[in-house]
Amino acid sequence: MSDPTISAAPPPVEVRDLTVAYQARPVLWDVDLVVPEGKLMAIVGPNGAGKSTLLKTALGLVPAAAGWVKIFGRPYAEQRHLVAYVPQRGSVDWDFPTNALDVVTMGRYGALGWLRRPGKREREVAMECLRQVGMADFAGRQISQLSGGQQQRVFLARALAQDARLYFMDEPFAGVDATTERAIVELLRGLRAEGKTVVAVHHDLQTVDHYFDEVALLNVRLVAAGPVADAFTHDNLHLTYGGRIGFLAGGPDHGPATSAAD
Amino acid sequence: MSSELVVIITGVLVGASCALVGCFLVLRRMALLGDAISHSVLLGIVGVFFFTGGRSALLMVLGAGAVGLLTVSLVELINRTGRVREDAAIGLVFPALFSLGVIFVSRFPSRVHLDVEHVLYGEIAYAPFYRFELFGLDLGYRSFWMLGIMAALDLLFVGLFYKELKLATFDPGLAAAIGFSPVVIHYGLMAAVSATTVVAFDSVGAILVVAMLIVPPSTAYLLTDRLTTMFALAVGTGAASAVGGYWLARSIDGSIAGAMATVAGLLFVAAFLLSPLHGLVARLLRLRHLRRVFARGLLLSHLEGHHGSADLATLRCRFLWNARTAAAVTRGAVRDGLVRETTSGAYTLTEQGRGAARDVAAG
Numbered sequence: 075m076s077d078p079t080i081s082a083a084p085p086p087v088e089v090r091d092l093t094v095a096y097q098a099r100p101v102l103w104d105v106d107l108v109v110p111e112g113k114l115m116a117i118v119g120p121n122g123a124g125k126s127t128l129l130k131t132a133l134g135l136v137p138a139a140a141g142w143v144k145i146f147g148r149p150y151a152e153q154r155h156l157v158a159y160v161p162q163r164g165s166v167d168w169d170f171p172t173n174a175l176d177v178v179t180m181g182r183y184g185a186l187g188w189l190r191r192p193g194k195r196e197r198e199v200a201m202e203c204l205r206q207v208g209m210a211d212f213a214g215r216q217i218s219q220l221s222g223g224q225q226q227r228v229f230l231a232r233a234l235a236q237d238a239r240l241y242f243m244d245e246p247f248a249g250v251d252a253t254t255e256r257a258i259v260e261l262l263r264g265l266r267a268e269g270k271t272v273v274a275v276h277h278d279l280q281t282v283d284h285y286f287d288e289v290a291l292l293n294v295r296l297v298a299a300g301p302v303a304d305a306f307t308h309d310n311l312h313l314t315y316g317g318r319i320g321f322l323a324g325g326p327d328h329g330p331a332t333s334a335a336d
Numbered sequence: 337m338s339s340e341l342v343v344i345i346t347g348v349l350v351g352a353s354c355a356l357v358g359c360f361l362v363l364r365r366m367a368l369l370g371d372a373i374s375h376s377v378l379l380g381i382v383g384v385f386f387f388t389g390g391r392s393a394l395l396m397v398l399g400a401g402a403v404g405l406l407t408v409s410l411v412e413l414i415n416r417t418g419r420v421r422e423d424a425a426i427g428l429v430f431p432a433l434f435s436l437g438v439i440f441v442s443r444f445p446s447r448v449h450l451d452v453e454h455v456l457y458g459e460i461a462y463a464p465f466y467r468f469e470l471f472g473l474d475l476g477y478r479s480f481w482m483l484g485i486m487a488a489l490d491l492l493f494v495g496l497f498y499k500e501l502k503l504a505t506f507d508p509g510l511a512a513a514i515g516f517s518p519v520v521i522h523y524g525l526m527a528a529v530s531a532t533t534v535v536a537f538d539s540v541g542a543i544l545v546v547a548m549l550i551v552p553p554s555t556a557y558l559l560t561d562r563l564t565t566m567f568a569l570a571v572g573t574g575a576a577s578a579v580g581g582y583w584l585a586r587s588i589d590g591s592i593a594g595a596m597a598t599v600a601g602l603l604f605v606a607a608f609l610l611s612p613l614h615g616l617v618a619r620l621l622r623l624r625h626l627r628r629v630f631a632r633g634l635l636l637s638h639l640e641g642h643h644g645s646a647d648l649a650t651l652r653c654r655f656l657w658n659a660r661t662a663a664a665v666t667r668g669a670v671r672d673g674l675v676r677e678t679t680s681g682a683y684t685l686t687e688q689g690r691g692a693a694r695d696v697a698a699g
């Protein structure tokens with residue numbers, strides 16, 4: 075890795091022959107995917123397509139039945155410090171007795187390691203991250219008192235506090251207000267400007283071409299992946315959504331595919 | 337030291353150590369698992385009695401800890417098969433292990449020096465009679481040593497791993513992703529619960545341990561939105577339950593352990609009703625306040641709108657208010673100078689009221 079003559083840097087995420095199953099049911103089947111550095115990639119697909127599972131497998135939260143995922147050329151366990159994770163907002167208990175600043179400070183826990191306690195420096199970093207998502211005024215607010223969009227921004231601030239090179243986000247835009255949506259888009263573009271890579275599970279097909287550079291269409295198998303202009307086509311959307319779930323077949327006809335075809 | 341004080345201090349130590357580990361049980365929604373562990377450790381205690389015949393505290397804690405972790409892993413094993421949910425799995429495992437323990441107690445009373453009453457209700461009243469001796473030296477009360485060490489260990493555990501426990505409880509996904517295995521943390525906590533339970537068991541018995549594990553933390557959870565404060569309040573409530581329980585038991589001449597649990601329950605009810613944060617009364621008051629604000633907003637915008645004035649009957653008809661609501665809303669608005677009653681009995685906006693109505697309209 076330290077050899078300077080090796081010019082081709084390993085990609086942020088490389089997925090090979092990945093198969094994941096819950097009990098006997100395959101959720102991901104033989105997926106190959108490379109995420110290029112410095113890009114924003116959306117993962118789209120119908121419910122049950124394995125989008126979240128793909129993120130969780132990359133993060134070592136779900137075991138692979140076959141295949142592997144490498145993060146910057148190495149197994150995830152060796153690269154944790156390079157990766158930040160934004161779980162689905164609904165996956166945690168927002169009645170937990172804590173405030174926004176404390177949740178963001180959790181983003182520094184990985185760098186601290188076992189036993190070391192967060193101190194003044196960690197709280198300052200957390201405060202700065204809250205500021206970046208426009209939530210500085212809510213630092214002391216009990217988290218159950220925040221709106222859904224504000225909670226999502228707290229989660230994003232926590233990912234910023236992880237100070238990573240690669241960001242995995244599970245549905246960051248789900249159920250947020252317009253202000254938060256704008257804040258997230260701005261944040262994603264800021265990350266890209268710094269050369270960071272973002273992989274986000276995304277549901278709103280209408281906004282894929284506005285918000286993202288790359289897209290992966292997933293429905294247990296990988297249907298297509300690549301720059302939005304190439305991969306986000308009507309045919310691919312039909313393959314991803316249309317064949318399997320009939321009532322969703324109307325979806326791709328309204329907007330995204332046509333805008334992608336421009 | 338008076339035997340009274342010995343019993344009270346023993347109870348306070350039980351309350352404090354149980355509350356420390358109990359807070360995380362409550363926050364992780366695992367109260368039922370705490371209940372299961374507190375019952376099934378009986379098998380561990382009985383096993384140690386049966387095979388060693390002794391009353392070695394260390395062996396007792398280790399035996400009970402092993403059975404506690406066995407309970408947790410059995411529950412997970414059954415749960416993972418898919419057709420049995422976690423609550424049902426808990427309901428399957430702990431009665432099985434507990435009843436095995438009960439059978440041993442009743443079948444081999446000569447080898448297992450426990451009677452059923454002790455198992456169920458503890459024997460805190462006897463705390464003054466057991467001394468801790470080492471190499472023939474009398475070092476003081478046995479319960480102080482055991483519970484004191486346990487409380488210190490619990491404090492150390494929660495203090496050292498506070499950040500890890502907090503993260504794994506709030507967001508196990510992130511905890512796992514950044515390398516704090518939630519499984520390791522989970523089993524660590526369960527080991528602490530098992531050890532605490534078996535030490536407290538001697539004093540308050542299998543049934544009431546769970547009250548000390550769950551009730552004071554639940555009370556604290558109603559009183560604060562800060563985790564550190566929750567710990568302090570839980571320990572305080574646990575200790576207060578012990579002191580109050582002793583006093584109650586003395587005055588009604590009843591079971592000390594039972595009275596302690598009762599006082600813990602009463603403190604919970606008080607917090608449930610009166611907590612300024614999440615109490616029933618505070619919630620109702622907040623709700624009533626919001627209703628009033630809303631009703632006043634309706635009144636002001638109605639008067640500001642197309643009518644200019646309205647009498648009580650119109651208002652009642654328009655907003656489906658009963659006589660009391662209508663009277664209260666108008667009286668309040670008149671008192672605050674927003675609305676004026678005309679000679680004909682109708683209400684119109686004052687200058688101040690017009691300003692307030694515009695604020696309502698602006699949201």
